[in-house]
Amino acid sequence: MNRDNLITEIKARKSFLCVGLDTDIDRIPKHLLDTEDPVFEFNKAIIDATKNYCVAYKPNIAFYECLGPKGWESLKKTLDYIPDNKFTIADAKRGDIGNTSRYYAKTFFEYLDFDAVTIAPYMGEDSITPFLEFKDKWVIVLALTSNKGALDFQFMTDMAGEKLYERVLKITAKWGTPKNLMYVVGATRAESIGTVRKNVPDHFFLVPGVGAQGGSLADVANYGWNDNCGLLVNASRSILYASDGGDFAEKAQEKAQEIQQGMAEILVDKGFI
Amino acid sequence: MNRDNLITEIKARKSFLCVGLDTDIDRIPKHLLDTEDPVFEFNKAIIDATKNYCVAYKPNIAFYECLGPKGWESLKKTLDYIPDNKFTIADAKRGDIGNTSRYYAKTFFEYLDFDAVTIAPYMGEDSITPFLEFKDKWVIVLALTSNKGALDFQFMTDMAGEKLYERVLKITAKWGTPKNLMYVVGATRAESIGTVRKNVPDHFFLVPGVGAQGGSLADVANYGWNDNCGLLVNASRSILYASDGGDFAEKAQEKAQEIQQGMAEILVDKGFI
Numbered sequence: 001m002n003r004d005n006l007i008t009e010i011k012a013r014k015s016f017l018c019v020g021l022d023t024d025i026d027r028i029p030k031h032l033l034d035t036e037d038p039v040f041e042f043n044k045a046i047i048d049a050t051k052n053y054c055v056a057y058k059p060n061i062a063f064y065e066c067l068g069p070k071g072w073e074s075l076k077k078t079l080d081y082i083p084d085n086k087f088t089i090a091d092a093k094r095g096d097i098g099n100t101s102r103y104y105a106k107t108f109f110e111y112l113d114f115d116a117v118t119i120a121p122y123m124g125e126d127s128i129t130p131f132l133e134f135k136d137k138w139v140i141v142l143a144l145t146s147n148k149g150a151l152d153f154q155f156m157t158d159m160a161g162e163k164l165y166e167r168v169l170k171i172t173a174k175w176g177t178p179k180n181l182m183y184v185v186g187a188t189r190a191e192s193i194g195t196v197r198k199n200v201p202d203h204f205f206l207v208p209g210v211g212a213q214g215g216s217l218a219d220v221a222n223y224g225w226n227d228n229c230g231l232l233v234n235a236s237r238s239i240l241y242a243s244d245g246g247d248f249a250e251k252a253q254e255k256a257q258e259i260q261q262g263m264a265e266i267l268v269d270k271g272f273i
Numbered sequence: 274m275n276r277d278n279l280i281t282e283i284k285a286r287k288s289f290l291c292v293g294l295d296t297d298i299d300r301i302p303k304h305l306l307d308t309e310d311p312v313f314e315f316n317k318a319i320i321d322a323t324k325n326y327c328v329a330y331k332p333n334i335a336f337y338e339c340l341g342p343k344g345w346e347s348l349k350k351t352l353d354y355i356p357d358n359k360f361t362i363a364d365a366k367r368g369d370i371g372n373t374s375r376y377y378a379k380t381f382f383e384y385l386d387f388d389a390v391t392i393a394p395y396m397g398e399d400s401i402t403p404f405l406e407f408k409d410k411w412v413i414v415l416a417l418t419s420n421k422g423a424l425d426f427q428f429m430t431d432m433a434g435e436k437l438y439e440r441v442l443k444i445t446a447k448w449g450t451p452k453n454l455m456y457v458v459g460a461t462r463a464e465s466i467g468t469v470r471k472n473v474p475d476h477f478f479l480v481p482g483v484g485a486q487g488g489s490l491a492d493v494a495n496y497g498w499n500d501n502c503g504l505l506v507n508a509s510r511s512i513l514y515a516s517d518g519g520d521f522a523e524k525a526q527e528k529a530q531e532i533q534q535g536m537a538e539i540l541v542d543k544g545f546i
Contacts, residue, residue: 022373062369062376068349068384069342076341095393096335096366097420100295103335111341120368120393122415124422142395147370149397152444159432171425 001087001115002136003179003228006204009055009085010229011273014264018056018089018206019256020236021046021078022063027241029248039067039074042248044081046240049253053260056087056232058206079112087232089206090114093142098126105131116140118184118206121168125175132176139181141172144196146186146209165192169199178202185224187215187233193223197230204230210259211238217259221266229272235259274360274388275409276452276501279477282328282358283502284546287537291329291362291479292529293509294319294351296336300514302521312340312347315521317354319513322526326533329360329505331479352385360505362479363387366415371399378404389413391457391479394441398448405449412454414445417469419459419482438465442472451475458497460488460506466496470503477503483532484511490532494539502545508532 001009010016023039023046032038047057059078064071082088090108094117095101108117109131116138119128131139144154144165154165162170169183178200185196187209196205205224209215210233217233224231235255242251267273274282283289296312296319305311320330332351337344355361363381367390368374381390382404389411392401404412417427417438427438435443442456451473458469460482469478478497482488483506490506497504508528515524540546 024376060369060373062367062373062380066376066380066384069345072342072345091369093367093369093393093396094335096333096364097418098422100333100335103297103339107335107339111339120366120395122393122395122426123366123418123420124425124427126420126422128422145370145396147396147399149371149399149401152397153395153437153440154397156429156431156437156440158429164426164429164437167426167429 006055006087007228009087013053013055014267014273015053015055015260016229016231016233016263017054017256017259018058018087018232018234019046019050019054019239020091020208020234021057021059022236022240023059024063025067027244029244029246031246037074037077039064039071040077043074043078045249046252047082049249050239050256051083051086053253053256054086056089057082058089058091058234060091060236076112079114087116088114089140090117093118093120095120095123095127097123098130101127101130105134109134109137116182118142121172128172129175132180137180139176140206141168141181141183143168143183144185144189144192146188146213146215150186150189166195166199169196173200173203178204182206182232184208187220188213190216190219190223193220197224197226201226204232207231207233211235217262217266225270229267233263279328279360280501282360286326286328287540287546288326288328288533289502289504289506289536290327290529290532291331291505291507292319292323292327292512293364293481293507294330294332295509295513296332298340300517302517302519304519310347310350312337312344313350316347316351318522319525320355322522323512323529324356324359326529327359329362330355331362331364331507333364333509349385352387360389361387362413363390366391366393368393368396368400370396371403374400374403378407382407382410389455391415394445401445402448405453410453412449413479414441414454414456416441416456417458417462417465419461419486419488423459423462439468439472442469446473446476451477455479455505457481460493461486463489463492463496466493470497470499474499477505479505479507481507484508490535490539498543502540506536
């Protein structure tokens with residue numbers, strides 16, 4: 001999916017919600033465990049329940065990998081089931097030497113046909129550029145993550161006062177464009193989102209950390225907004241596990257709708273719709 | 274496998290060679306493509322040909338993932354086929370928030386039963402510690418990688434003159450011990466291996482970049498040696514693709530033996546055997 005289509009979908013759906021499909025076999029309702037493919041059955045119900053309220057889906061690959069080949073089958077079926085007008089993100093946090101990154105790119109962009117994949121920047125240019133060679137596919141570089149460990153290295157400061165995450169933004173922005181490159185910017189560091197926005201005014205941000213991790217949607221919009229919205233805000237656990245009973249899909253729908261309504265207000269306030 | 278067993282194997286085998294199973298379906302000999310599982314057949318032949326000359330095997334997960342569920346089956350069969358006295362490394366370069374890293378750890382340590390997994394440090398402590406909770410399992414943190422892109426961020430210098438890769442060494446060394454933590458240190462930056470060794474005198478290094486990438490075994494031993502050898506030197510393409518014909522296994526054996534003989538000389542010179 002290209003940038004124009006994504007912006008069109010945000011306007012049409014009045015939402016910049018991404019639903020994170022971190023489908024944990026240990027947390028899905030027990031009655032699904034009797035089905036042939038519980039992970040896919042769960043995802044199918046979640047997608048049906050939330051597709052009117054979101055513009056993107058983001059399976060975290062860890063939850064599929066841990067089930068072996070069967071997990072990859074569930075993932076492939078999930079991808080095939082997601083409606084074509086949704087932006088799909090492989091939350092994989094890959095990155096290797098160029099020769100190897102090419103194979104990760106084939107996995108996520110060709111075999112699974114995701115629109116985007118998340119990439120860890122530590123290994124530099126040749127670990128990222130192989131992913132940028134695919135038409136209408138996106139790299140989402142980890143810049144400022146939502147977890148506590150983000151403080152360990154991402155805020156390291158050089159002699160000119162520039163932090164590692166700022167260097168990541170400045171340097172990686174030269175390798176792609178706002179049409180094929182986004183950044184992960186955690187909602188739990190609201191005040192830093194503004195710094196990120198100054199560094200890369202035109203790029204979309206994928207923002208985790210609203211919901212279970214405690215970030216605020218209003219802060220994210222306040223600090224991260226740009227003229228094209230520029231935000232995909234992810235919620236995973238707060239939607240997926242809103243209930244662990246037979247009403248899980250209904251509760252997921254309510255939660256997704258609640259978030260979408262908050263987003264619609266922001267979109268109206270900003271004069272975007 | 275624990276540290277003592279690894280050191281015992283290095284002495285017994287007179288080798289600190291790790292064979293990288295970066296098995297590329299597009300590069301394996303054509304006659305194998307008619308078999309039911311070409312990737313496994315290739316790995317089986319490579320393992321049989323090289324097991325007398327190495328102490329470790331390191332499949333790079335990218336080459337298996339790109340084949341979908343079948344690739345994971347080939348990987349699982351390969352792991353089951355590797356002799357028990359070999360140290361096995363999942364070259365996966367994973368790393369996510371704690372809740373998610375736990376699932377990657379389950380994948381590689383429980384489902385696939387690897388001894389070790391490579392981890393990208395960008396996301397900090399909670400992305401790494403879930404991997405350190407498994408008995409006799411290892412985390413191998415990317416410190417100084419062998420690729421050109423290593424220069425983009427790993428050499429960033431803070432106000433006290435400390436580089437990012439040095440900070441990664443110092444900080445991550447507090448989370449584990451030399452009994453469950455190693456570092457990736459590229460052979461292509463020989464002079465920096467000495468700096469890494471000063472920072473972490475007791476840890477093992479996994480050293481890629483000898484062979485196809487141009488690093489020198491003598492330099493690695495010169496700069497990286499410690500009292501327990503402290504080195505696992507990886508070669509992948511130079512062994513795997515020594516020939517693309519029917520004699521591929523024979524040529525792989527010759528290449529592995531040649532490297533092992535160089536290592537045996539170093540081990541004797543150092544008085545280790």
